[in-house]
Amino acid sequence: AQKITQTQPGMFVQEKEAVTLDCTYDTSDQSYGLFWYKQPSSGEMIFLIYQGSYDEQNATEGRYSLNFQKARKSANLVISASQLGDSAMYFCAMRETIGGFNAGKSTFGDGTTLTVKP
Amino acid sequence: KAGVTQTPRYLIKTRGQQVTLSCSPISGHRSVSWYQQTPGQGLQFLFEYFSETQRNKGNFPGRFSGRQFSNSRSEMNVSTLELGDSALYLCASSLAGITEAFFGQGTRLTVV
Numbered sequence: 001a002q003k004i005t006q007t008q009p010g011m012f013v014q015e016k017e018a019v020t021l022d023c024t025y026d027t028s029d030q031s032y033g034l035f036w037y038k039q040p041s042s043g044e045m046i047f048l049i050y051q052g053s054y055d056e057q058n059a060t061e062g063r064y065s066l067n068f069q070k071a072r073k074s075a076n077l078v079i080s081a082s083q084l085g086d087s088a089m090y091f092c093a094m095r096e097t098i099g100g101f102n103a104g105k106s107t108f109g110d111g112t113t114l115t116v117k118p
Numbered sequence: 119k120a121g122v123t124q125t126p127r128y129l130i131k132t133r134g135q136q137v138t139l140s141c142s143p144i145s146g147h148r149s150v151s152w153y154q155q156t157p158g159q160g161l162q163f164l165f166e167y168f169s170e171t172q173r174n175k176g177n178f179p180g181r182f183s184g185r186q187f188s189n190s191r192s193e194m195n196v197s198t199l200e201l202g203d204s205a206l207y208l209c210a211s212s213l214a215g216i217t218e219a220f221f222g223q224g225t226r227l228t229v230v
Contacts, residue, residue, distance in 0.1 A: 043224045
C-alpha cells in the first residue's frame, strides 16, 4: 500500500529565506506521480508542483522546486524567497496506477504547517 | 479556463438526513475523485470516477456513494448522516492517470 510521510508537523521560516519541506513515500509501483499542494486557511487545495516517477530532472514551478531522490524515495519541496502569503498547510501526495489502468486515487501525507515570519 | 466547482460551499444538516454534494470538473477532465478531510483523520480518499464508472473506492461505509454523469460532473451522496460525517469534502479532477489533480474549494458539511 502507498504511504506518504511528512515528518515536520510545523515549520517556521523568515520572510525571503528558503525552506525545505520533507516528504518520503513508499510504493511498489514503478509508475507514479508525486505532488505538492498548498492549503490555506480557506480550505482550498492549491496544486503547486508535479513530479513523474520517470522524470529525470527535478520539477520546478516558479519559486517551487521538487527535490526528487528516487532511490531514497523522497520528494522534498523547496520554496525559495518565502513570502508571508506562503503561510499555509502543505501536503505531499502520490497518485498510483492500479492493474495497468490509470487510477485517480491520491494518498496524502499528514501535512506540514508552514509559518512565514516577517 | 474554469476551475473545479463544488456546490454548495457550506451545508448544515441534521443527523439522519441525507445530503448530495456536486462537483463540476475542469472542462476536458474525465476523472473525478472525492476526499474527506477532518482534523483527526486528515485527507482520506472516498472514490474515483472515470467516464461514468467507479474505478476505485476508499474504505468508507456504504452510506457514502457517488456517481458521474456523461458530462463528467459528479455527485456524492451521504445517507443517514452521523455527527462524524462533519468534514470538508474535496473534489479533484484530472485528465486521467497519474497526472496532476486540481481541487475545488470544497464543501464544508456540518452535521448537528
